[in-house]
Amino acid sequence: MLSRRLAGLLVGVLVAVAGAVSSAAPARAHALLAESTPADGATVPLDRPLTEVTLTFTEALDPLLTVIHVLDASGNRVETGKAEVPGAPTRARAPLAPLGPGSYTVTWRTTSTFDGHTTVGAVAFGVGVPVAAAGATAVQTGVQAPTVAAIAGRWLFYAGAVLLLGASVVGTLIVTRPAALPVLALNGAWAATALGLVLTIADHRASTRTSLANLLESSTGHKLKAQALAVAVTWLAVAWASLRPRRLPVAAVGAGAAFVMLERAMSGHADASSVPWFTVGVQWLHLVAVGAWVGGLAWLSLALRDGGAAGGADEGRRLARRFSTVATAALGLVVVTGTLRALDEVGAWSRLLDTSFGLTLLVKLGLFAALVALGAVSRYRHLAAATVAKWAGLRRTVRFEVGVGAAVLAATAVLAGLPPSESLARAERLQRPLGTTVTGADFATSARVRLVVAPAAAGPNRFDAIVVDYDTGRPAAAERVALRFELAGRADVSPPALPLTKDADQRWRGASSALSQDGRWTITAVVQTATDSVEVPMELEIGRAPG
Numbered sequence: 001m002l003s004r005r006l007a008g009l010l011v012g013v014l015v016a017v018a019g020a021v022s023s024a025a026p027a028r029a030h031a032l033l034a035e036s037t038p039a040d041g042a043t044v045p046l047d048r049p050l051t052e053v054t055l056t057f058t059e060a061l062d063p064l065l066t067v068i069h070v071l072d073a074s075g076n077r078v079e080t081g082k083a084e085v086p087g088a089p090t091r092a093r094a095p096l097a098p099l100g101p102g103s104y105t106v107t108w109r110t111t112s113t114f115d116g117h118t119t120v121g122a123v124a125f126g127v128g129v130p131v132a133a134a135g136a137t138a139v140q141t142g143v144q145a146p147t148v149a150a151i152a153g154r155w156l157f158y159a160g161a162v163l164l165l166g167a168s169v170v171g172t173l174i175v176t177r178p179a180a181l182p183v184l185a186l187n188g189a190w191a192a193t194a195l196g197l198v199l200t201i202a203d204h205r206a207s208t209r210t211s212l213a214n215l216l217e218s219s220t221g222h223k224l225k226a227q228a229l230a231v232a233v234t235w236l237a238v239a240w241a242s243l244r245p246r247r248l249p250v251a252a253v254g255a256g257a258a259f260v261m262l263e264r265a266m267s268g269h270a271d272a273s274s275v276p277w278f279t280v281g282v283q284w285l286h287l288v289a290v291g292a293w294v295g296g297l298a299w300l301s302l303a304l305r306d307g308g309a310a311g312g313a314d315e316g317r318r319l320a321r322r323f324s325t326v327a328t329a330a331l332g333l334v335v336v337t338g339t340l341r342a343l344d345e346v347g348a349w350s351r352l353l354d355t356s357f358g359l360t361l362l363v364k365l366g367l368f369a370a371l372v373a374l375g376a377v378s379r380y381r382h383l384a385a386a387t388v389a390k391w392a393g394l395r396r397t398v399r400f401e402v403g404v405g406a407a408v409l410a411a412t413a414v415l416a417g418l419p420p421s422e423s424l425a426r427a428e429r430l431q432r433p434l435g436t437t438v439t440g441a442d443f444a445t446s447a448r449v450r451l452v453v454a455p456a457a458a459g460p461n462r463f464d465a466i467v468v469d470y471d472t473g474r475p476a477a478a479e480r481v482a483l484r485f486e487l488a489g490r491a492d493v494s495p496p497a498l499p500l501t502k503d504a505d506q507r508w509r510g511a512s513s514a515l516s517q518d519g520r521w522t523i524t525a526v527v528q529t530a531t532d533s534v535e536v537p538m539e540l541e542i543g544r545a546p547g
Contacts, residue, residue, distance in 0.1 A: 031057040031058060031059040031060075031061055031090075031110050031111065031112040031117075031119055032057060032058045032059070032119060032419065032423060032424070033055060033056075033057055033058075033108075033119070033121055033123075034056050034057055034058050034090075035055075035056040036053070036054070036055050036056070036106065036123045037053065037054045037055075037056075038050070038053070038123075038125035039123070039125070040123035040124060040125070041123075041124060041125070041455060042125045042126070043125070043126045043127075043128070043129065044099075044125060044126065044127045044128070045128070046101060046127065046128040049098055049099070050096050050099055050127070051095065051096060052093045052094060052095050052096055053068065053070055053079070053093065053094045053096060053106050054091055054092070054093045055068065055091070055092050055093075055106070055108055055123075056088075056090055056091045057090050057091070057092070057110065058090065058423065059090060059112045059113070059114055059272060060089035060090055060112070060113045060114065061085050061089060061090065061091075061092055061110050061111070061112070061113065062110070062111045062112070062113050062218045062219050062220055063083075063084070063085040064210075064214055064217060064218040064219075065109075065110065065111035065118070065208045065210060065214075065215070065218050065220065066083045066085060066092050066108075066109070066110040066111070067082075067083055067108065067109045067110070067209075068083040068092060068093075068094040068106065068107070068108045069094075069106070069107045069108075070094055070096060070104055070105070070106050071104065071105045071106075071107065072099075072102060072103075072104055073102050073103050073104075078096060078097055078099060078104070079094040079095060079096055079097075080095045080096060080097050081094070081095045082094075083108075089113070092108070092110065094106075099127045100127065101127055101128035101129055102126070102127060102128075102129065103124060103125075103126045103127075103129060104124065104125055104126070104127065105122055105123075105124050106122060106123045106124070106125070107120075107121075107122045108120065108121055108122070109208070109209070111207075111208055111218070111220055112272065113219040113220070114269075114271045114272035115267065115268050115269050115271060115272055116204060116220040116223060116224075116267060117417070117419070118204075118207040118208055145417075146414060146416075146417025146418065147203055147206075147207075149199050149202060149203045149206070150199075150200065150203040150207075150413075150417050151410070151413045151414055151417065152196075152199055152413075153195075153196045153197070153198075153199030153200040153202075153203055154196065154200065154412075154413035154416050154417070155196070155409055155410050155412075155413040156192045156193070156195050156196030156199065157192075157193055157196030157197055157200065157264065158196070158264075158287075158409045158412060158413060159189075159192055159196075159406065159409050160189045160190060160191070160192030160193030160194070160195075160196060161193050161257050161260045161261055161264070161287070161291065162257075162287075162290060162291040162294055162295035162409065163185075163189035163192070163291075163295045163298055163299075164186075164189050164190060164193065164234065164238070164253055164254070164256070164257035164260075164291075164295070165254050165257040165258060165261070165288065165291030165292060165295050166291055166292065166293075166294065166295020166296040166297070166298055166299050167181055167185075167186055167189065167250065167253060167254075167295070167299050168250050168251055168253045168254025168255075168257065169254065169291075169292045169295070169296045169299075169326060170296050170299040170300060170303060170323070171241075171245075171247070171250035171251075171253075171299070172247050172250055172251050172254070173322070173326060174296070174299075174300065174303065174319055174322050174323050174326070175303055175319065178241075178245045178246060178247055178249075178250045181241075181245065181250065181299065181302075182302060183241075183242045183245070185302070186238055186241060186242065186253070187238060187242060190231075190234060190235055190238045193231055193234070193260065194231050194235075197224070197227055197228060197231055200224070201215075201224055204220060204224065208220075223263070223266065223267040224267075226263050226266075226267075227260065227263045227264060227267065229263075230256070230259045230260040230262075230263045231260055233256055233259060234253065234256030234257060234259065234260055235256075236256075237249065237252035237253045237255070237256040238253055238256070240252060241253050257291060258284075258288055258291075261284055261287040261288060261291065262280075262284050264287070265280050265283040265284040265287060266280055268283065268416055269283075269345060269416070269420055270282065270283035270341070272423075273344070279341075279344060282337050282340050282341060283337070283341060285333060285337045286333075286334060286337035286338055286341060288333075289330045289331075289333035289334045289337065290330075290334055290408075290409075292326060292327075292330040293326075293327050293330035293331055293334060293405075294371075294402075294405035294408065294409070296323060296326065296327065296330075297327075297398060297401050297402050297405055298402050298405075300319065300320065300323050300398060301395070301398045301399055301402055303319050304319060304320065304395050304398060320378070320398075324378075324379050327375065331372070331375070338368075342361060344420075344422070345357065345361075345420035345421065345422055345423075346358055346361065346420065346421045346422060347420075347421060347422035347425060348421070348422075348425070350503070351421035351422070351424075351425065352421075355421040355424060356418050357415065357418045357419060357420050357421045357424075358421050360411060360414050360415050360418060361415060363411050364408060364411035364412065364415065367404055367407050367408045367411060368408060370404050371401060371404045371405060371408060374397055374400055374401045374404060375401060377397055378397045378398060378401070436452070436453050436454075436456035436540060437450065437451070437452050437453075438450075438451050438453070438523070438538040438539065438540050439451070439538065440525070440536045440537055440538035441470055441536060442470075442527075442534040442535060442536045443534075443535075444534065445470045446469070446470050446534055447467060447468070447469065447470055447476050447478075447527050447534050447536060448467075448468050448469075448470045448473075448536070449465055449466070449467050449468075449525045449527070449536040449538065450465065450466045450468075451463060451464070451465045451483075451523065451525065451538055452464040452465075453515070453523075453540060456540070456542065457515075457542065458515060458516060458517055458518050458542055459513060459515070459516070460511065460512070460513045461511065461512065461513070461514075461515050462509070462510075462511050463483060463498065463500065463509065463510050463511065463512065464507060464508075464509050465481060465483075465500060465507065465508040465509070465525060466506070466507055466508075467481060467508060467525070467527055475506040476527065476529070477529050477530065478502075478508075478527050478528065478529055479528055479529060479530060480499065480526075480527075480528040481499075481500045481502070481508045481525060481526065481527050481528070482497050482498060482499045482500060482525075482526045483497065483498040483500065483510070483512075483514075483523055483524070483525055483526075484497050484523070484524040484526060485497075485498075485514040485515065485521060485522075485523055485524075486521065486522040486524070487517060487519050487520075487521055488519060488520040488521070488522070489519075490517075490519070493516070493517065495512070495513075495514035495515075495516065496514070497526070498510050498512045498514060515540075515542055517542070518542050518543055519541075519542060520539065520540075520541050520542075521539070521540045521541075521542060522537055522538070522539060522540075523537075523538045523539075523540055524536065524537045524538070525538070
């Protein structure tokens, strides 16, 4: 059972989180497609010749790592030059030669200047003829899944940096003799960090499909070089501590590891915020706290083994008690900073279950809970024991903690390669659906509905509705929304009503083939609240696509 002191700490953590949430900036990460001109599935009239294709993304693009190709139906490239990022850093363009009638596909690959992640995708349009949308919007297929090399590289990088910082904490605050830290293990931790960075650079080169020289000249390359400099500086501290195992050299190792963590925080999702100093600072403190806690556990495990051999259980318990005080403070910081980052990157509870980022975060939270539980067992059961048998139990539990900590870092490595849930939602909000917008209000002017029908053609359509209060314009307190369809002059055509589903952005969405024929349709939105139900009629003309 938790002590009153620890319970008080957790209450304080929750209060701090509540006060800091209002300062958190909206998360943005990965350059996701927000808009294309022409739009995906659009038909360009023959009398309006295109001179360029433009793609607008949710983040600033790296010009050196942005590629756009425009292909005709035979697969021939019709762009007349390389992709450019003129003016607005989120918009790229590709110049075109005069296009004849036919269908065309735009393929793109770009890299965010903030987090260095590469996204790919395609859109399709027709000149004088209708085409089917490619459907490769960023929300659906534009994000590249993290590769094995990327995950391994991040895990090694995090694990090495965490171990280096943990060595500094244990060597300066826990053990009486820093010389007790194994030199081979210390150098191995640095080697893991360096190898992780090498794998990360190799993965960036593979995902961007560019030369090493071009990668290193890009904004992403500049951040990778900064990380390499931090790793090199840390090696000097590791060499110093290896030759002279004293508290000052060991403290220098911790400072170098903190420098490495800062450079990594400045190269990840946190840097994509509109207030980067805040989010990067929070992410950096999170990594440092994890290093002091999880990294310290690994070195405590070694110290307990050596301490048990040299001074017996009494010496081991003294080391464990001293580390427990440091770990409790680090745990509080991990909870505060981790909660802030989760709120920033997820944005809504529902996204924990309907995005890869949210599901991976839940796995990480489960591992974190297991780690806390093991820590509680160590502190409140084994640490208080006085028998040699229970002393062995303490060492065994600490080893389990180290293993779970390694799994937490693996989940973190996966998360770093996925687009945050809030980023996907933001890209979806920015995307302008291809289709027709109709509006209407009920007879008593209590509710107004804005309905987007895409592609607004006979056959399958998507329906995206916003229901607001007529007077205030704020989202209406609707509990259910459904659409009814009536085709003018055809009483025999009676498609079933379509219930819409509400999402986290206060939009009501659904899909149906109710608009099965050309003609004038009356679409009635039935809006039900807790107290009454209103009907909002809207008119939509469905015509034949130009042939």
